[in-house]
Amino acid sequence: MPDLTLREMTAHEFDQWHDAEVRGYADAQVSAGVWGSDEALRRSAELHEKLLPAGLETPGMIFLQGLRPDGAVIGTLWIALEHPRGAADCAFLFDIEVVEEHRSAGYGRALLAAAENVVRERGFSALELNVHGDNTHAMRLYASSGYRVITQQMRKGLGSGGGDHQR
Numbered sequence: 001m002p003d004l005t006l007r008e009m010t011a012h013e014f015d016q017w018h019d020a021e022v023r024g025y026a027d028a029q030v031s032a033g034v035w036g037s038d039e040a041l042r043r044s045a046e047l048h049e050k051l052l053p054a055g056l057e058t059p060g061m062i063f064l065q066g067l068r069p070d071g072a073v074i075g076t077l078w079i080a081l082e083h084p085r086g087a088a089d090c091a092f093l094f095d096i097e098v099v100e101e102h103r104s105a106g107y108g109r110a111l112l113a114a115a116e117n118v119v120r121e122r123g124f125s126a127l128e129l130n131v132h133g134d135n136t137h138a139m140r141l142y143a144s145s146g147y148r149v150i151t152q153q154m155r156k157g158l159g160s161g162g163g164d165h166q167r
Contacts, residue, residue, distance in 0.1 A: 001110045004074060006118065009063040014056040017063070017076055021095060022048050032132050033155065051080075051094075062118065066098075066111045074102040075111045079118060083128065091119040093129040108141055 009017060026044035029035040035043055052058045062079040078095035093115055098107045119127045129147070131138050 001113065002074075002106045003069050004066045004107065004110050004114060005069075006064045006066055006077070006114050009056065009065055009076070011056055013065060014063055018048070018052070018055070021078070024097075028132055032134065033157070051084075064114075064118070066107065066114060068102075072102075074099055074107045077111060077115050077118075079115060079127075081119075081122060081124070087126075087128065089124055090126040090128050091122070091124045093127055096129070108138075109145065112141065112145055 022044045023041065025048070026035070026040035029044065030037050030040045052061065056063060060081045062077070062081065064077040064079070065073050066075040066077065068074055075098040076095065077093070080092040080094055083090045083092045096108070096111055096115065098111060116127055128150070129142065131142060
């Protein structure tokens with residue numbers, strides 16, 4: 001596994017990350033058929049505002065950059081120390097992202113292990129995350145890292161032709 005260190009995001013890094021996070025989450029919801037493209041960006045921004053009312057300074061949230069030994073940023077982590085559904089003794093990994101040019105080099109696994117260490121050091125015995133059903137690469141990483149499915153949502157489109165029907 002590649003070596004990496006973690007450091008807290010700066011305010012400038014957070015602002016850049018936040019803008020990309022809001023857009024990326026909106027795009028993922030559209031791709032999954034959860035939200036229509038006309039409403040996705042607004043809904044994502046509203047959700048992120050609710051989750052992060054004080055931005056980088058929101059209590060119980062941790063925002064980290066993963067760095068290679070040469071100082072290059074390889075990815076980011078967003079960890080909540082309070083589970084969004086109230087699960088006891090369980091933190092929640094809202095986002096793990098490896099910079100595109102560093103993907104497929106083991107940094108995702110290293111970043112995930114680093115997130116687990118951060119959570120463990122804060123006294124939690126579990127870490128939970130959510131992954132979209134079409135993200136098979138991430139699902140393989142999580143499964144091979146010991147994560148198991150605890151809930152699963154499924155959908156069948158009932159529109160003409162059997163595909164997902166969007167309103």
